[in-house]
Amino acid sequence: MRHDLPAHLAASAIPLVLSLTTLSAGCSRSMLDLPSADGSGGRPETDEATESAAPSEAAAGAGVPEDPGPDLPASPPSDPLDSTWRATGWLDGCQVEVADDPTKALPPLQWEPCPGSAPGCTSLAINWDFEFYPPTASPSVVRWGDGYRLGMYIDRWGERRTGVYDVDGTPLAAWRTLGENCVPVRPEVGRERVWLGAQWTSTSAYLVSTYDQLAAARRLLPIDAGNHGLHATDDTLVLWQLDGRTITVYDRLRDQAEQLGPRSGAPVLDHMHPVGDSVLGAAFFEDSAVEAWIWSRRTRAVEPLLRAPSSRAIADVKSDGQTLVWLEALPLSDEGLYGPSTLWTSPFATTAADVVPTRRRPGPIIGYRISAVGEGFYAVYAIAEEVVHVYRLADAHHWSFTTPPELFAIQDIAHVDAREVWVWVRGGIVRQAISELGPGDPAP
Numbered sequence: 001m002r003h004d005l006p007a008h009l010a011a012s013a014i015p016l017v018l019s020l021t022t023l024s025a026g027c028s029r030s031m032l033d034l035p036s037a038d039g040s041g042g043r044p045e046t047d048e049a050t051e052s053a054a055p056s057e058a059a060a061g062a063g064v065p066e067d068p069g070p071d072l073p074a075s076p077p078s079d080p081l082d083s084t085w086r087a088t089g090w091l092d093g094c095q096v097e098v099a100d101d102p103t104k105a106l107p108p109l110q111w112e113p114c115p116g117s118a119p120g121c122t123s124l125a126i127n128w129d130f131e132f133y134p135p136t137a138s139p140s141v142v143r144w145g146d147g148y149r150l151g152m153y154i155d156r157w158g159e160r161r162t163g164v165y166d167v168d169g170t171p172l173a174a175w176r177t178l179g180e181n182c183v184p185v186r187p188e189v190g191r192e193r194v195w196l197g198a199q200w201t202s203t204s205a206y207l208v209s210t211y212d213q214l215a216a217a218r219r220l221l222p223i224d225a226g227n228h229g230l231h232a233t234d235d236t237l238v239l240w241q242l243d244g245r246t247i248t249v250y251d252r253l254r255d256q257a258e259q260l261g262p263r264s265g266a267p268v269l270d271h272m273h274p275v276g277d278s279v280l281g282a283a284f285f286e287d288s289a290v291e292a293w294i295w296s297r298r299t300r301a302v303e304p305l306l307r308a309p310s311s312r313a314i315a316d317v318k319s320d321g322q323t324l325v326w327l328e329a330l331p332l333s334d335e336g337l338y339g340p341s342t343l344w345t346s347p348f349a350t351t352a353a354d355v356v357p358t359r360r361r362p363g364p365i366i367g368y369r370i371s372a373v374g375e376g377f378y379a380v381y382a383i384a385e386e387v388v389h390v391y392r393l394a395d396a397h398h399w400s401f402t403t404p405p406e407l408f409a410i411q412d413i414a415h416v417d418a419r420e421v422w423v424w425v426r427g428g429i430v431r432q433a434i435s436e437l438g439p440g441d442p443a444p
Contacts, residue, residue, distance in 0.1 A: 090207070247281075292304075344358060345358050
């Protein structure tokens with residue numbers, strides 16, 4: 001049986017997953033054009049700079065050079081204040097360069113009170129020259145001591161640039177792509193490693209590097225797949241493929257990639273996220289049923305984890321590795337909204353038999369999945385209300401907030417932890433301190 005993504009669901013996802021690949025196919029980008037949530041539109045990357053193994057045959061067959069060569073000549077800066085650049089050699093036909101001085105290639109990140117001065121709300125100061133709007137994509141975020149390290153996509157001087165930022169807002173490394181169809185991947189930061197990449201027309205390159213080797217990242221991973229989104233842990237990369245029906249899972253520990261979806265006997269899979277040694281996300285069926293499925297490194301198989309009653313659907317599912325959290329709701333409507341939902345949790349489990357479902361409280365009405373989980377907190381966007389709801393999973397305590405209208409609509413929830421919620425909006429990036437949201441309301 002074919003498992004095609006329902007047309008109304010696919011349509012509801014389009015504004016959020018519009019890729020830079022699509023944008024670059026036209027003559028220009030307008031203010032209505034959005035990068036995908038990760039700034040790529042097509043690919044993640046991976047590169048283990050500390051390993052010296054040669055690229056796989058799959059990578060070489062995709063037109064990826066085996067060795068870019070040492071110390072390629074530097075490109076002159078496009079602006080007197082800019083860095084000089086060196087070719088990475090990641091991808092034939094795609095000009096990807098690394099900055100000699102990342103502090104000149106990218107602006108420092110500075111934060112200011114949000115318009116309206118809501119308590120605990122800060123926003124990214126867009127204080128650099130950019131040509132296309134929006135000037136950023138959704139960041140990748142990892143707690144780092146008392147602060148955060150970030151993977152960023154930035155439009156600067158009309159160029160697509162990406163970088164990894166330290167806790168003080170200083171860039172540790174920076175890259176740029178040149179050419180209409182050469183698309184960067186926003187770096188995906190982890191506790192030990194960073195995933196990198198680029199794509200060009202039908203080919204791609206992915207890498208993974210430790211933080212101390214970012215500028216030297218060269219070892220290409222055996223992956224050749226475009227994506228409209230990606231998520232990663234230090235050991236697992238998950239790509240949501242451009243067909244909207246298939247995912248690619250790359251296992252760093254085995255140096256092996258596999259595709260999961262209808263061709264492998266699974267349903268349509270999308271919006272999958274790595275959790276420890278597993279990958280968790282949504283499975284779609286022809287009858288509009290939506291379930292939660294999970295892939296395991298141990299079994300190498302993708303299997304059902306959560307099924308709602310026949311009249312309902314799993315509208316969203318996430319896990320921080322300790323707790324499973326999901327919204328069970330009435331099926332998606334023609335307007336792209338699920339019906340009223342209920343928030344459920346269980347201790348984390350990798351098989352359906354081990355799930356211990358506990359009904360916690362009424363949940364919001366959501367549409368396309370915009371949510372995040374971390375450190376025992378779950379944040380989800382209710383598009384009809386234009387409100388972000390935050391739940392503490394230990395006791396289902398609830399808070400909510402809106403972002404300043406001056407910064408335009410919410411596009412993604414990039415991160416949540418016990419301290420903050422990070423939200424990507426068209427006008428930049430907003431951080432909301434949970435402690436400043438007031439008393440909230442306990443579970444009924």
